[in-house]
Each structure stands twice: as structure tokens, then as C-alpha cells.
Amino acid sequence: MNTTRLILLTTTVIAAAVMELIDISIVNVALSQMSGNLGATLEDTSWVITSYAIANVIVIPLTGFLAALIGRRNYFIGSIALFTLASLMCGLSTNIWMLVAFRFIQGIGGGALLSTSQVIVFESFPVNKRSVASAIFGIGVFTGPTIGPTLGGYILEITDWNWIFLVNVPIGLIVLLGSFLLVEEPKQRQAIKKVDYLGLLLLILGIGALQIVLERGEQEDWFDTNYIIYLTGVAIMGIIGFVWWELRISQPIVNLRVLRSPTLAVASILTFVTGVGLFTSVFLTPVFAQRLLGFPALDTGLLLLPGALIAIVALIMTARLLQAGVPIPFIIVMGFLLFMTFSWKMGHLGPDVGKGDFYIPLIFRGVGLALLTVPLTALAVSGLSATEIPQGAAFNNMMRQLGGSFGISGVNTYLANRIAQHRTDLVTNLTSNDAETTQWLTSVGHRFVAKGATELDAVRQSYQLLDQSVTRQASVLSYLDAYLAVGLLFALAMPLILLVLNKAPAKNIVVSLSDH
Structure with missing residues (x-):
């Protein structure tokens, strides 16, 4: 060509x-x-x-x-x-x-x-x-x-x-x-x-029901809603039935036997975790910046731009590293460490956060994910034959998408729980015996009175403002916790790389892909 x-x-x-x-x-x-x-x-x-x-x-x-x-x-x-x-x-x-x-x-x-x-x-x-x-x-x-x-x-x-x-x-x-x-x-x-019509039906039922549960569960209070309970049962039975049937027949609609390849099995799990990081960070950052910090929509979008541009350069550099024979596990470890650095920095942002505080962490995010994208794709197919590569690539991509769905669903639930917990912790310190709280309420009340409010309205408005302030602070702390939780998931998954340490040197990727 x-x-x-x-x-x-x-x-x-x-x-x-x-x-x-x-x-x-x-x-x-x-x-x-x-x-x-x-x-x-x-x-x-x-x-x-x-x-x-x-x-x-x-x-x-x-x-x-x-x-x-x-x-x-x-x-x-x-x-x-x-x-x-x-x-x-x-x-x-x-x-x-x-x-x-x-x-x-x-x-x-x-x-x-x-x-x-x-x-x-x-x-x-x-x-x-x-x-x-x-x-x-x-x-x-x-x-x-x-x-x-x-x-x-x-x-x-x-x-x-x-x-x-x-x-x-x-x-x-x-x-x-x-x-x-x-x-x-x-x-x-x-x-x-x-x-394989039965396999097709079981896949649609199992994966479709699972996706609805993940997308809608948090909004529907999970198992307090009947249809979420029913769909969870359908998802479990459908997926178990699908796996059993696909491993039983000679011409399955999805060849799950490709997972006998240890490199694909490990790559799929790591790709799932990477999907969690990719999609949750894209979800958390704009919401955090716009709703809690008050950044305009355009400014919020531009926060991600420097990291994305540098990530493109990092992707090309990753290809060069692979061509030079740098072991895939080494590059993956570097990617995980950089993303964990992003999570750590975002999880420890101070109370007075400005746009400039986002750029460096988001560059760590971009480069980290860039170092993971190419090696994990190559690792996934490195142990497969020519006929198995399309199935392996599709399965690996599905795991990235599922990682995003699980990640966003999990983060939403985690945020709701952490906001409630942080709010409780903050409110317990706001009592009528606390001098700082009383002084703040009095000062704010005087400002409302100066603007024409009655004494009663000034007290009510002061308490409303205090409630809003507590909710906002609880939300900020919860988002910082969410960044740290995603980083912890990366740390827990990283030891899996040891399972393929000697199975996928970069020089073998060319050989495996040349069969296709």
C-alpha cells in the first residue's frame, strides 16, 4: 500500500x-x-x-x-x-x-x-x-x-x-x-x-441488564427499586449462562477461549482499570470545576487541553519505546504510577483552588493514560493467533467500556455516601456553643439587615447560607476523596503486571501482529 x-x-x-x-x-x-x-x-x-x-x-x-x-x-x-x-x-x-x-x-x-x-x-x-x-x-x-x-x-x-x-x-x-x-x-x-442464537440472546440479556443496572442504579437508590433488583438477577443469570454456553459449543458467538492467553486475561483486567480511570476522571473533573468551583463551561473544557496535547506526544513516544525494545510491563508500570500521581495531587488540592492548580495533575493524567493505551492494546493481542486477534481486541475494548460504566456508577455512589458522611462530620462542629459559628452567623445576619431584611429573615437567610456552605465544603471533600479512591484502585491492580513480566517483551508484539 x-x-x-x-x-x-x-x-x-x-x-x-x-x-x-x-x-x-x-x-x-x-x-x-x-x-x-x-x-x-x-x-x-x-x-x-x-x-x-x-x-x-x-x-x-x-x-x-x-x-x-x-x-x-x-x-x-x-x-x-x-x-x-x-x-x-x-x-x-x-x-x-x-x-x-x-x-x-x-x-x-x-x-x-x-x-x-x-x-x-x-x-x-x-x-x-x-x-x-x-x-x-x-x-x-x-x-x-x-x-x-x-x-x-x-x-x-x-x-x-x-x-x-x-x-x-x-x-x-x-x-x-x-x-x-x-x-x-x-x-x-x-x-x-x-x-449461535442462544449465545446472542444470553449476551444481550446479561450485558444489557448489567449496563442498565450500572447506569441507573445510583439514581434509583439501587436495590430499593424493584426493576433494579430484577435486572440484577437477569444480569447474573444471563452472564453465567452465556459463559457456560459459549465454552460448551464449538462455534461460539464470542470466543471466550481466547482468555486462556494469560497476556489477554491480565491486559483485560488492567484495561478495565484504565477504563475506570479514563472515564471517571473525565466525569469528575468537569463537574468538580463547574458545579463546585464555578468555572465557566469553556474554561472547564480548556483545563483538559494541555494534558491532552502532551498525551498525544506521549503516545508517539510510547510507540518509539516499543520499537526500541523497552519491555511492555515497564511502560505499563510507569503509566500506572503517573496516573496515581494525578489522583494523589487532585485528592490533596487546597481550599482556594484555581485553574492553574489543575494543569500539572491533568498532565500527569494524560501522560499516564497515554503510556497505558498502546502497551495494553499490544499486550492483549500479543499471545493470540491470527484468527483470535479480532475477538481479543473486541473483548479488550469491551472491558474498557465496562470499566467506564462501573467506574462512573461506583464514583456516583461513593460521592453520595461521602457527601453525607462529610456533612455529618462538619455539622457536629457547628453548635450554639461554638464561638466562631455564632460570630459568623451574627456577622452575616447584620449584613442582611443592612440590606433591608428583617431580623427574623436575616436569621433564616444566615442559616440557609451556612447550610449551603457546609454542603459545598462536604461536596468538595467528597470529590477529593473520589480522586484518591480511583488512585487506590490503580495501586491495587498494579501487581498483576508481575504475572506477565516475562511473557510479553516489546519485540514479540511485531511477531504476533504479523500473523494477522
Whole structure:
């Protein structure tokens, strides 16, 4: 393949993956506007996020099977067309449930783009350049979720929420045309003799129910809500049944036997943890900056920019390190340590936090995740045969998405518990016998009286202001705790790298990928 064609193909397929990843987080900033314009409650509007995530996490592990069934080229092009059409219909939706339905269809189309794009990029590069291919693809994987909220906020500043979806249409059409002209069917194609319908049903039930529980559990008070209890049971039975059935038949819809590879098993767990870090940090930081510190939307988005730009450089450097023979476990350890440094610094921010206090920690975050993206992808497929690589890549990508879902769900629950605990701790120190509290209330009350309030109103307003101050301080402390908790998860997972210490030197990656 000549250089020009390679550049065009790589740009096209990575653009498809980036579109999919951006749409995971781009709608987060638009929920309030959607709710108002469509006459829906904020709770109903949040299904716009949930439906996409459910479809995504169901389709991702099926990409290898579906590509083999109808041909990878047809599957990839069809998925782009479906994603683009669904984006158009999302933008034209006139009620909330129409939007949720087309958002689910958009997730079905988008679920194929990540793993399929990854395999196409790997295949297209010469054997000795595939670590560079991993880095280039990693740029999309890393930057997509990071820039989603920023892009969404910018779109909302200049136009309506519909354009969060409509902006995909021209880009999707360009990507569709490029894919039609450039993407080729692989020479080796696995034949599908029999469709595993039971496995498909169990996967949809198990993973779909699990995703709903994770997305909705915290909002519904978890097991105080009947449908969450029922869906938890469906998820457990569906997943157990799926694993049992897939290991029993000769042609499973998802080949779980690839997990016999120790490198894929360990990489999947570490990728899950990385997904927790990637998505929770993208979730926590904008909310912390905007809602608690009062940063404008544009300034909040710009907080992530320096770290993202430096991370792109770090991704290219990571590829060079792999090519130079630096062991994958060493690079992964460095990535984990840098992300843990980010968590530690964010967890110890002072009371007077400014924009400048975010930049250095977020640079640690960006470089740390950059050092993890390429090596973990390479580690996941390093022990697989040519026919197993699509399944292994899809499973690894699914673990990243599930890590994000588990992470955000867990962080939301953790925040609610910590806010209640910190509030209790703070309130116990605010008594009528405390001189500082009494002096503060008196001083604030006098200011309200000076502005025309009655004595009674001044007392009431002073206590309201004190309550707001306590709630805000409890929330700030809880967010700092959440950063530390995610860092602790990274620390607990890091020893797993010892299991593959001598199994995946960087020089073997080229060999394993050259079989595909």
C-alpha cells in the first residue's frame, strides 16, 4: 500500500472510531437543554446516555462474529451508515423517547467502529511499524472521551442541542465515502457455518441488564427499586449462562477461549482499570470545576487541553519505546504510577483552588493514560493467533467500556455516601456553643439587615447560607476523596503486571501482529 493511500485509510478509520468515542460523553453537557426543549424530566433524559451505552457494550464483543458473518468491509461500512443515519434522526427527534430509540440505534452502529477500526489500522501498516499504528489509534481512543464534553459545551454556546448529533452527519458521510473507496476485505476470512442464537440472546440479556443496572442504579437508590433488583438477577443469570454456553459449543458467538492467553486475561483486567480511570476522571473533573468551583463551561473544557496535547506526544513516544525494545510491563508500570500521581495531587488540592492548580495533575493524567493505551492494546493481542486477534481486541475494548460504566456508577455512589458522611462530620462542629459559628452567623445576619431584611429573615437567610456552605465544603471533600479512591484502585491492580513480566517483551508484539 502506498504512503498516500495508507494515510487516507488510517485517517478515515480512526475518524470513525473517534466519532463513536466522542458520542459517549458529548451529550453529558446537554441533558438540561434537551430536557427543557423536549418537555421531559431530567431522569427520563438521562436515558439518552444509558441507551447508547447499552447498545455499545452489547455490540462491541460481537464485532468479530458479525465481521466474519457478513464480511468485515460490509460490516464496517454498514455500521458507519447506521451511525450517521441514527445521528441525523437523533438531531431531528421531537420527543424524548424518539431520541432515546435512535440513540440506541446509534450505539449499535457505533459499537462496531472501535474494534474494527483498530484491526484495520493494524493490518494496513507494515509489520515493523505496527507499534506506530497502535500509537496513532491510541490518540483517538484517548482524545475521544476527553474532548467530548468540551466539544459539546462549545456547540451549546453557539447553537442548539440538536447539533451535538447533526455534526456527525457531514463527518459520517465523508468517512463513509472514504471507507467505501479505501477499506478492503481481508484475505483470510473466518467462515461462519452456524449462528449461535442462544449465545446472542444470553449476551444481550446479561450485558444489557448489567449496563442498565450500572447506569441507573445510583439514581434509583439501587436495590430499593424493584426493576433494579430484577435486572440484577437477569444480569447474573444471563452472564453465567452465556459463559457456560459459549465454552460448551464449538462455534461460539464470542470466543471466550481466547482468555486462556494469560497476556489477554491480565491486559483485560488492567484495561478495565484504565477504563475506570479514563472515564471517571473525565466525569469528575468537569463537574468538580463547574458545579463546585464555578468555572465557566469553556474554561472547564480548556483545563483538559494541555494534558491532552502532551498525551498525544506521549503516545508517539510510547510507540518509539516499543520499537526500541523497552519491555511492555515497564511502560505499563510507569503509566500506572503517573496516573496515581494525578489522583494523589487532585485528592490533596487546597481550599482556594484555581485553574492553574489543575494543569500539572491533568498532565500527569494524560501522560499516564497515554503510556497505558498502546502497551495494553499490544499486550492483549500479543499471545493470540491470527484468527483470535479480532475477538481479543473486541473483548479488550469491551472491558474498557465496562470499566467506564462501573467506574462512573461506583464514583456516583461513593460521592453520595461521602457527601453525607462529610456533612455529618462538619455539622457536629457547628453548635450554639461554638464561638466562631455564632460570630459568623451574627456577622452575616447584620449584613442582611443592612440590606433591608428583617431580623427574623436575616436569621433564616444566615442559616440557609451556612447550610449551603457546609454542603459545598462536604461536596468538595467528597470529590477529593473520589480522586484518591480511583488512585487506590490503580495501586491495587498494579501487581498483576508481575504475572506477565516475562511473557510479553516489546519485540514479540511485531511477531504476533504479523500473523494477522
